[in-house]
Amino acid sequence: MNIFSGLQEIVKTDSDLSNYTWLGLGGRAEYFVTPRSVEELQTVMVRCRENSLPVHVLGFGSNLLVSDEGVRGAVIKLESDEFTKTEYEGEQLTAWAGVNLSKLVLECVRKGLGGLESLTGIPGSIGGAVRMNAGGNWGDIGACVDSVTLMSREGEIFEKAKPELIFDYRSVNITAPLILNAKMKLVESDSDQLLRTVKEIWIYKKNSQPLNTKNAGCVFKNPRGLSAGALIDRAGLKGLKIGGAQVSEQHANFLVTEKGCKSADVKKLIDIVRNKVQEEFDVQLELELEIW
Structure with a gap:
């Protein structure tokens, strides 16, 4: 120690x-x-x-x-x-890294601030969401973020703002190990209309994703112009099981786990899925899931 x-x-x-x-x-x-x-x-x-x-x-x-x-x-x-604060200044929001994204979406909706409702149903912290430019069919967090406060390996604090800050599909050009907070520009909107959007997105996700299972969201990034889930489905892998890990029957880009599952089971299943998709369609699936 x-x-x-x-x-x-x-x-x-x-x-x-x-x-x-x-x-x-x-x-x-x-x-x-x-x-x-x-x-x-x-x-x-x-x-x-x-x-x-x-x-x-x-x-x-x-x-x-x-x-x-x-x-x-x-x-x-x-x-x-200290790390779970939100600070509002008109339409400008500063959210610290430990803030719960799902709760923040609803908080903004109640305040009549639009921009984050597209992230409905995406779990995680603000730090993680910015790091991977979390998003889906309706948009991603990078569209709202103006700047981030970062900490280097040496403990130095600095800011990175657009246009130097570049968000891409499920990625951002941040190399610093720590995101401390993100400043976001939101838009004054009608609270009821925002809530309707949130409900629509939520219903769509509930019907198309295995939300009531143990999972970690989409495992693979969508290859350009293609759907990872559709490729896995077309390769006949829905329902494939290794140990306690299984390709979801509901959405093939989700892996679900059951009692007794080991991380090794998930890793094996990921390898099998990648190899099969590569073999069938000559497409190399890239991980969206982070593995330590």
């Missing part, structure tokens, strides 16, 4: 990461760190760097598969009050 001497209150050792992911899978973290302030986070980053300790940042674990062997180094989770 010497690496983190003086920080014992925010550092746990040998923490079970399966408690923090939507799939409920994975081994343990060597160090699990929950900083209470930006200053504490800076100290943690400096200590990790000085001791060549790998750093992993954990959002809500909704798009994450942790290996059965666990994770070496420090897993940082930004969940204190």
